Amino acid sequence: MQQLSILLLILALCVNAANSLNCRCFPGDSCWPSSQEWTDLNTTLGGKLISTVPLGSVCHTRGDSSAYNEHACAKLIADWRFPATHYKSCTSPMASWFSNFSCDPFMPRDSPCTVSALQRYTVNVSSVEDVQTTLRFAREHNIRLVIRNTGHDYLGKSTAPGGLALWMHHLKDTEYLLDYTSDSYHGPALRLGAGIQGFDGMAAAHAQKMVIMAGNCESVGIAGGYSQGGGHGQLASRFGLAADQVLEWEVVTAAGQHLIASPEKYSDLFWALSGGGGGIFAVVMSVTVKAHPEVSTASAILTFSGAFVAADTFWNIVRNFVVGITPMVDAGAVAIWAVIGKTFSLTPISWPGGTVEQLHNGLESTLVLLNQSNIKYAYHIQQFPTFWDSYAAMNPHSNITEAQVGGRLMPRSVLDSDTTRLFTALREITEMGVVVSGVSLNVSRSPEPFNAVHPAWRDAAISVVLGTAYNYTNRQEDVRCQSLMTDVLIPRLTTISPDSGAYLNEADWKQPNWQSTFYGSHYPALEEIKLKFDPDHMFYARTAVGSESWVEESDGRLCQV
Template structure:
């Protein structure tokens, strides 16, 4: 028996374990799928092992049956319990590459739903649960088309994933077939000409990650807009959801850079979408959310000339000083942000009610002297309040050197938090910063942490796109988080309720009618259509209906997702 078929038989047996799922999905007995629900493992409509094997043959062996990476930590049919391997996995669990090298693992632990948790006792369940059932390790558009054909033939839920960097559960799904784009790594540089742009461009395969694009661009004397985390994929939900990053104030959001998309639609048609060709699809993909209009094969975006850069870091705590002194310094820091972003800088920082860390403020085309001047008000405040701090400003010959400096852009653990977010308008900081500071004091006193990125992406991009209009008047994105507890599911439910019901409302009250960055938001946001998409939602829904009239593509809080609901066992069903 082949390894593939062995895995298939194990999966068919093991999926029943989802019936004992924690309360994210609850559980009920499997049943035959109705026409209103996607076919689910255990249903009579679910493909047989022979059909999966035949599908694998058509793909040239690119079908991967999911084996949870945590299986070495449990006594289960996937793999033998291995204490040494389990210990190594636990030690590496918070590294991005532990997850993006997998076709099924997710970095947001809430959406793994303890299906095969390496931190639970070895006697705990290890099931597929909320992980995808299979993945197509795609190499090109043909693989996409075959996956779409098989998925629709058998009425199977489809998921699009690259790295698993995803806080809203869009890169996983119970009973799903994943289209895994991770190894589509082609990078080409072009001299691009269009009515709105003439210059250097970069064409990225759907699996290219930020660090790969940055390095390739540097070799050409160029820079490209990508995320602050180097392992995030660029062409997927990152750019399709807007895309913040350290070059944002200099060039705009990632979606603002896009010149064209190469995309396979639900019907299997391969299209090129530009501002003048399939322009509605181009508009929607450029900021209107990933995973719902089609599967991107490649993205062509602007590439810009490299430049000397600076960067600065700053940390301080409340040791030996009053809370008023501590928060006074935090408040002054926020007052410096408009000048920083106006100069082309981008600041990344975080705080609790006891510590503050700016890691870093990027200064593309800003000298170290200019950077020091921009941050001088907060340094003066710290000295005036007798607050001890560490502070450094450095110069670099090029942008990537500042980005790659670990003293400026340190490692941040993944798979450690659950979060919500709110876009903070510039007007709030400039007119009512004291109220904002009070809100942050309340949030952190209740156990929430803060992480933010400040940048200026105002004005209209050369090519109209679907980026949430709230970004055009924003000063920063505020992310409020709590730490994930791997030992207590109940504690995580309490924390998620705290984010949804208490912490984010503190910011929403100050930003009525405002929005949230759809890539870093509370997945339970009640007014998600307005908060994530703003005035663009109805037009985006029209594009969705045109290119995916049967709702083949689903992503939680994605456009059109309210036509579907995940039932207690994770099964995806139509709402009417």
């Protein structure tokens, strides 16, 4: 009996040893740093280490992290859908799926509040040294590391259960460079700290009578997953994707090296960072992007309902709109549109460099059909002296997306010659209660920019994003809706566009064959660069380059395959 106990003990030690070698160290493991070691790290960082307290703790009376406060809970629920609620936090993901109901303010207050779905600690980064210190600590203790700015993230890439986060949000420096010069570019540029959001960057550019690429959602960070993943917006048809604007990246590598990656130096790293996905190749401290002179902009919004007409009539008008704006899109316009049930909304179409007359002429066929069908509509069109003025007046403030998303880049060839199949599919999808949204744009460029943006972008006419409902209190229903996205909806669009791909920032996090779908033919080269600059896989994110070498266990523990 004693021999059996010894054998079992040896076996248990072997299993623990194997786990420590093959998995990142997890809270509760013997390898997890002691309280004193965390205190020492905080001292080294000058008090910048933050212990995680979930936002929802004020709504719960049970659990290790509960701190019930009726007034604070009511305010949190009222503010939950505002992006600022989450981007001012160092832990809260805007896509609630990745909180895994662990401390949800919408759940009963006696349901337990735990930190199990979130990182345990966060470093509020203010310097290169902070990043280097954190990297050393994470490597020494084999802890899962994640990079976070705002939490705008549909795929859970900035969430790390049981891990340690680098919070880049307060790196807010900007610098205008009147005469940036390199072998590949000569002109004005703007250097942006890693924490700069769209509204920060556009304001800094506007102060110089310039514009830069930023997202349609004004609170999205520019230097993070947005530009590193491609990045579209209302200036995309005129200037290209956000990744196309990048002139250089200031980074800290996994080895702790502080360097500048540009087309001339560390060109492979520059290429990978510019479109190959965020948070996976290095820690970005700042990005330098092209700045463009301000431009007069025509913009319009349009809303109408098909509730009182035949579905065929409604969808014929939607189809006419999407196909009919193609010449304007080719000339520099971008349209953001959506169909929710039987309602169509355009919010907005922007044409930098276009006139009201040109824009109205391009929309006239849609307006004629609406009038002929006796459909009431709300329509406003206006000329603005600058893009900044147009964006401020016509772009609605974006709240967090309460949906589970999936996406597909729809090629121009489909819009030109296969529109019946496309709009039949979109109609059937909306009839299943799913939101259909589209960004109509043209980011083809000749010659193509030197970056890792999925080649399918250059032939894309629409970035289609679908949204299924998210239920804050019913996980089973959320799983059903997520499965619908993966198993039914996205395959339907893929059948129409088999050789295309998806925008890796607005896609299904359970997308099969994500390597080819998100990265296309660039994936093998991206893998090589990942191994060159991060051979030990310090940086991990779901569906990111190299992530197939790892698996998340049910408790969030990250283990090698």
